[in-house]
Amino acid sequence: MEQILKVEHLEKYYGTRGNVTKAVDDIGFEVQKGEFVGIMGASGSGKTTLLNCLSTIDAATAGHILLEGTDITRLKAKQLSKFRRTKLGFIFQDFNLLDTLTAYENIALALTITGTPASEIDPRVKHVAEELEIGDILAKYPYEISGGQKQRVACARAIVTKPALVLADEPTGALDSKSSRMLLESLETLNDDLQATILMVTHDAFTASYCRRILFLRDGMIFDEIVRGQDTRKQFFSRIIEVQTLMGGDNSNVL
Numbered sequence: 195m196e197q198i199l200k201v202e203h204l205e206k207y208y209g210t211r212g213n214v215t216k217a218v219d220d221i222g223f224e225v226q227k228g229e230f231v232g233i234m235g236a237s238g239s240g241k242t243t244l245l246n247c248l249s250t251i252d253a254a255t256a257g258h259i260l261l262e263g264t265d266i267t268r269l270k271a272k273q274l275s276k277f278r279r280t281k282l283g284f285i286f287q288d289f290n291l292l293d294t295l296t297a298y299e300n301i302a303l304a305l306t307i308t309g310t311p312a313s314e315i316d317p318r319v320k321h322v323a324e325e326l327e328i329g330d331i332l333a334k335y336p337y338e339i340s341g342g343q344k345q346r347v348a349c350a351r352a353i354v355t356k357p358a359l360v361l362a363d364e365p366t367g368a369l370d371s372k373s374s375r376m377l378l379e380s381l382e383t384l385n386d387d388l389q390a391t392i393l394m395v396t397h398d399a400f401t402a403s404y405c406r407r408i409l410f411l412r413d414g415m416i417f418d419e420i421v422r423g424q425d426t427r428k429q430f431f432s433r434i435i436e437v438q439t440l441m442g443g444d445n446s447n448v449l
């Protein structure tokens with residue numbers, strides 16, 4: 195197996211002497227190529243902070259983050275923006291599509307920004323669009339397509355650059371259950387058919403049940419880890435609820 199991500203003794207503290215919040219408190223884990231990993235935990239457990247450190251939006255207080263062997267905690271500002279553009283794909287809660295661009299242009303823009311040769315752009319956009327079954331709406335603008343189609347365009351945009359890692363923070367947080375299911379199926383497509391390595395933060399057990407492995411955070415530390423293995427999604431869901439109960443977490447706790 196090929197290692198994509200290695201997090202070592204990661205710490206992120208907020209505040210000053212006497213009033214310190216250990217948002218991430220000595221976390222370590224690895225992600226192999228092709229994994230679909232969930233990060234779960236109650237509100238305030240450090241999920242977003244961890245993801246922001248991985249995406250270099252936030253600087254770690256201590257520790258190391260190796261992505262494809264490069265320690266990204268050591269990169270300079272200019273290297274960081276290139277790293278983010280080329281190595282990471284993001285799926286945002288509100289999808290962040292540009293309203294003045296068609297679906298095709300929204301996806302192609304990700305490639306233009308990374309300096310992909312023009313001749314490669316069209317086949318790559320069409321390939322991911324076909325996998326995500328949005329080939330027939332590429333000429334439409336975001337306001338002309340359904341919420342589910344917008345999600346798939348956003349997924350296409352996140353993956354078209356072939357990033358080493360796709361990051362998603364509470365991607366189903368603002369969706370009803372039908373839309374959530376559709377988005378999760380798109381993420382499965384990215385993972386199964388387009389070989390994307392995905393790290394998804396969620397507080398929701400149903401959403402997490404689509405992952406193959408889950409890390410549970412509590413007070414900035416890894417409390418437990420479970421692997422889906424041969425379990426059906428329903429069985430995995432039950433195990434997730436068991437761990438949440440064990441953690442004393444409040445299942446209704448949102449964000």
Ligand SMILES: Nc1ncnc2c1ncn2[C@@H]1O[C@H](COP(=O)(O)OP(=O)(O)O)[C@@H](O)[C@H]1O
Pocket residue numbers: 208209215216217235236237238239240241242243244449
């Ligand atoms: N910018 C910040 N300044 C100070 N404290 C923060 C900041 N961001 C997060 N925290 C604190 O760090 C802890 C973890 O927050 P967060 O990572 O947002 O948790 P989650 O995403 O799991 O809800 C919380 O106690 C939160 O109040």
Ligand SMILES: [Mg+2]
Pocket residue numbers: 241242243449
């Ligand atoms: Mg959060």
